[in-house]
Amino acid sequence: MNIKQLEVLRTLLATGSTIAAAKTMGLSQSGVSRMLQQLEQDLSITLFARDKGRLIATPEALALGHDAENILLAVDRMSSHAEDLRSGASGPEIVRIGLPSSMWENFAPAMLVDYIRAFPGVRIETFFESTTAINKLVGERVIDIGFLRMEGETGPGIVVDKVASGTSVCVVPKDHPLAELETISAKDLRNVPLVLIGRQRPNRMALDQQFARAGVKQMVKIETHTNSSACAYVAQGLGVSIISSFYANLYRHLPVVQRPFVPQARQDFGLARAAGFPLSIAAQALSDALQRQIQLSQKIE
Amino acid sequence: MNIKQLEVLRTLLATGSTIAAAKTMGLSQSGVSRMLQQLEQDLSITLFARDKGRLIATPEALALGHDAENILLAVDRMSSHAEDLRSGASGPEIVRIGLPSSMWENFAPAMLVDYIRAFPGVRIETFFESTTAINKLVGERVIDIGFLRMEGETGPGIVVDKVASGTSVCVVPKDHPLAELETISAKDLRNVPLVLIGRQRPNRMALDQQFARAGVKQMVKIETHTNSSACAYVAQGLGVSIISSFYANLYRHLPVVQRPFVPQARQDFGLARAAGFPLSIAAQALSDALQRQIQLSQKIE
DNA sequence: AGGTATATGACAAAATCGCATAATATTGCG
DNA sequence: CGCAATATTATGCGATTTTGTCATATACCT
Known part of the structure; x- marks a missing residue:
């Protein structure tokens, strides 16, 4: 599992397709597909059902998608925190x-x-x-x-x-x-x-x-x-x-x-x-x- | 930034040296050293001062280490959640x-x-x-x-x-x-x-x-x-x-x-x-x- | 037949990781 | 005080793994 994969999950849940997710993330469609597969393998769980050549989010995807969001938000906070520390602030x-x-x-x-x-x-x-x-x-x-x-x-x-x-x-x-x-x-x-x-x-x-x-x-x-x-x-x-x-x-x-x-x-x-x-x-x-x-x-x- | 790097930060804060962290994480000492450097580069901040060939945690490391801990805890929760979903566990x-x-x-x-x-x-x-x-x-x-x-x-x-x-x-x-x-x-x-x-x-x-x-x-x-x-x-x-x-x-x-x-x-x-x-x-x-x-x-x- | 979407083979680039070693510092002992 | 042993980090190098794209196969719908 890595951060890019979690971004893929979040974006897939938001956009609904690998093509749209790829566009949003600036990746190739096949790259998104592979990362999804890798994440499913890492978690040993099916996140999207393949229904007639299209992805349908499973309930597990919705549940875990929230976990992913939390992780990504925590990552953003850490980055913001690092930036705050770089700029420095002090009080009485x-x-x-x-x-x-x-x-x-x-x-x-x-x-x-x-x-x-x-x-x-x-x-x-x-x-x-x-x-x-x-x-x-x-x-x-x-x-x-x-x-x-x-x-x-x-x-x-x-x-x-x-x-x-x-x-x-x-x-x-x-x-x-x-x-x-x-x-x-x-x-x-x-x-x-x-x-x-x-x-x-x-x-x-x-x-x-x-x-x-x-x-x-x-x-x-x-x-x-x-x-x-x-x-x-x-x-x-x-x-x-x-x-x-x-x-x-x-x-x-x-x-x-x-x-x-x-x-x-x-x-x-x-x-x-x-x-x-x-x-x-x-x-x-x-x-x-x-x-x-x-x-x-x-x-x- | 990736999850392994955050684990390195956490472990370094806990152990104090790259050798000890490497042992704890099952990695090589040089691998730990490189990952720390890469994380510092990703965050554009110095996490450890190199004082006479040893690492001394900066205040920034302590602050960001907490963020890292939050991320890693969220990752663990996601993994546990995935496991719960796989097993269909439920309680009273x-x-x-x-x-x-x-x-x-x-x-x-x-x-x-x-x-x-x-x-x-x-x-x-x-x-x-x-x-x-x-x-x-x-x-x-x-x-x-x-x-x-x-x-x-x-x-x-x-x-x-x-x-x-x-x-x-x-x-x-x-x-x-x-x-x-x-x-x-x-x-x-x-x-x-x-x-x-x-x-x-x-x-x-x-x-x-x-x-x-x-x-x-x-x-x-x-x-x-x-x-x-x-x-x-x-x-x-x-x-x-x-x-x-x-x-x-x-x-x-x-x-x-x-x-x-x-x-x-x-x-x-x-x-x-x-x-x-x-x-x-x-x-x-x-x-x-x-x-x-x-x-x-x-x-x- | 044409359009849309996902999955896969092949391949190149990038990243990861360990080994070996250099450099620096500390400690213990004669 | 000098030296050997030990401890620690950083770096060159090479092997391996991962990432990501291109091209294309496959499936489905209109």
């Missing part, structure tokens, strides 16, 4: 911080109130993203410092300092029968509607295995991808969820309670920055403010 | 919906409570993403339906039906002097700390121009990228923000008020789905539940 000094989406309502505002008191002139940019995205954006120097879950591997050229930890807890509505238990295990969740996050992520797979070992089939009602939405769904009675106590502590204001989910898994959280690039004074101070806010948010009342 | 039916991050706390849970009452057996997956990301994910068939701002262009092969609208409002803390005004204009925001979103997006650029035309320099204290964090920052007294009334209505529970920001811009919001693929009954019902929840959220009390 700011500090850019990446945080999980769970932190926008209370944690981040409180942290910034604290920070801005001491650094009134600094301009802040906040990104609420997933751990994976923050990892990437720190590596790309789009973000100066980023709070993320430590899940083993970070990108190349990134340093992560551990700043917090948590353990797995089950979050249930305040008035739920399960709220009366001291601890909750997979066995307690038989036939209980679940709201789960992190599908296909390592911690989620470990959780799935805990259920499997307990011989309990998960009754997943809602999959989502943020701790915040999981807590909100629990508060609304849509099910119970299993997340880290670190995040659960950020949602004490919701009508939910948390119980240790046994056996408990541990989660570590860190602050990521690019290796080899010392933080500016402003950025280091924001890092300090973040850690003060972590202390406050995890304090047991 | 679920509905996957994309929503802005602003909706996780109240809107989404309420919508799902409503929906699940009528469709108890359907499994839901929620993605809280930006308009751009939702656009992409709908196009890639990762998301079945996605709520997004209508900003002119959607991806190819996507249909967007308008389902809501809003106007620009200034969100200020309840007890702020500006709360006493009936309407707020750029002139009223001279020397007022601002919390703004959507930097480099079209609507934000239009807003910037409004300030420029009024001769008012923006005192941007915080840049962020979600309506929810903007409202939270305003509630904490970190500044005032200008967002759509549609989103402001989702945060009436915060100690903030909204005033028309004049001259008022209008925003349209739509529900996106893939063109040519009719929604399943379950997906259509979720679309209906979303629109009912929109009616409820925008009701004036």
Whole structure:
């Protein structure tokens, strides 16, 4: 598979014939025909039916044509990006911080109130993203410092300092029968509607295995991808969820309670920055403010 | 530029040398070296500095390496998609919906409570993403339906039906002097700390121009990228923000008020789905539940 | 019969790739 | 300090593969 072949697929879908596609692409008709055949061979799938000497797009062609479009758009973006980098642009000094989406309502505002008191002139940019995205954006120097879950591997050229930890807890509505238990295990969740996050992520797979070992089939009602939405769904009675106590502590204001989910898994959280690039004074101070806010948010009342 | 070259870039960033990259990729060292040179020539940019006979990644390499990764991931997805199409694989039916991050706390849970009452057996997956990301994910068939701002262009092969609208409002803390005004204009925001979103997006650029035309320099204290964090920052007294009334209505529970920001811009919001693929009954019902929840959220009390 | 469209044989040009080697730098040891 | 060993990138060269065109065969429709 190569980029020219994907352009052929896109153009064939748009024009309907090899002759028209050839004209559009500045190639010979036979060249287009060969490239189509080569792409079909590479993908081991028939993209166009040959019906009485004419090409008819198969449903597979339509489906994969979209994938091809995505690839070609990504290629265009890369080319544009390269051009932007060549021409260069710069702005005033700011500090850019990446945080999980769970932190926008209370944690981040409180942290910034604290920070801005001491650094009134600094301009802040906040990104609420997933751990994976923050990892990437720190590596790309789009973000100066980023709070993320430590899940083993970070990108190349990134340093992560551990700043917090948590353990797995089950979050249930305040008035739920399960709220009366001291601890909750997979066995307690038989036939209980679940709201789960992190599908296909390592911690989620470990959780799935805990259920499997307990011989309990998960009754997943809602999959989502943020701790915040999981807590909100629990508060609304849509099910119970299993997340880290670190995040659960950020949602004490919701009508939910948390119980240790046994056996408990541990989660570590860190602050990521690019290796080899010392933080500016402003950025280091924001890092300090973040850690003060972590202390406050995890304090047991 | 070709796919093999992008793999070379990715592998070089990961391994640091042509010898290691060659080993990883099953190529010769000289082949890797040539492909890197060819890619640099194609992009007209230096990706690696040659420092004493060794390659040192430039910032450009790190930035473009992310683009390359996106392309390669898209290629992998296409290959996997082709394989799925060949094998005719299918799983349990679920509905996957994309929503802005602003909706996780109240809107989404309420919508799902409503929906699940009528469709108890359907499994839901929620993605809280930006308009751009939702656009992409709908196009890639990762998301079945996605709520997004209508900003002119959607991806190819996507249909967007308008389902809501809003106007620009200034969100200020309840007890702020500006709360006493009936309407707020750029002139009223001279020397007022601002919390703004959507930097480099079209609507934000239009807003910037409004300030420029009024001769008012923006005192941007915080840049962020979600309506929810903007409202939270305003509630904490970190500044005032200008967002759509549609989103402001989702945060009436915060100690903030909204005033028309004049001259008022209008925003349209739509529900996106893939063109040519009719929604399943379950997906259509979720679309209906979303629109009912929109009616409820925008009701004036 | 003429027009339209795709597929294929033959061939040339371009690109890819590996081998061998040159050039440069670092490291360890006497 | 000098030298050998090792590590790394870049380049000349040749073989192989891929790309792409020309000419033409084949099929279908009017």
